[in-house]
Amino acid sequence: MKYLIISGNPKSDGLCAEVIKQVQKGTLAANVDAEILTVADLDRCDVCDNGWGTCRNQHVCAYGEDGFNEAQDKVKNAEQICIVTPVYWGEMAEGLKGFLDRLRRCEYGEKGALAGKQILLIASPGGSGRGALTCLEQMERFCNHTSAVIFDYIAINRWNSDYKKEAVFAAAKAMASGRKAKETI
Secondary structure, eight states: OOEEEEEOOOSSSSHHHHHHHHHHHHHHHTTOOEEEEEOTTSOOOOOOGGGOSHHHHTSSOTTGGGTHHHHHHHHHHOSEEEEEEEEETTEEOHHHHHHHHHHHHHSOSTTSTTTTOEEEEEEEEOTTSOOHHHHHHHHHHHHHHTTOEEEEEEEOOTTTHHHHHHHHHHHHHHHHTTOOTTOOO
């Protein structure tokens, strides 16, 4: 199984980095290696051809040589995905937002590469610890636009990280073990 962790974290340390390690531990407990795709440094969408350039017709970004096309291929080849982001001002990290905006244009709808794939969504607010719900809603809209299936939503901050890290581990393990979203256990 190919499990991909899409990281919106622009830092190499902190709670969000710890969360990514918990996802990796969970997949390893299910005997699945997880690859990490860090998207913080990719460019933003240039909105070419009145907003619908090659992304809409050919499902590739006209400016994908910045690493986007390679990242898009990793998403296409993944069987399961986890998206992890710090929360800034109630939204996902800017680099992740830019990547998902470009990806949504290329992979929109029921025929896109994300259609039917399970995705675990994790938001990690710092500072006040608020903003997780609006960030998760933003990620949910991306999943709805790309016909992805949400496995679970997890909000984790510095006040609940002791028990939420366990939840992250358990969710990643369950998902990588083959559990399907919306199945009663």
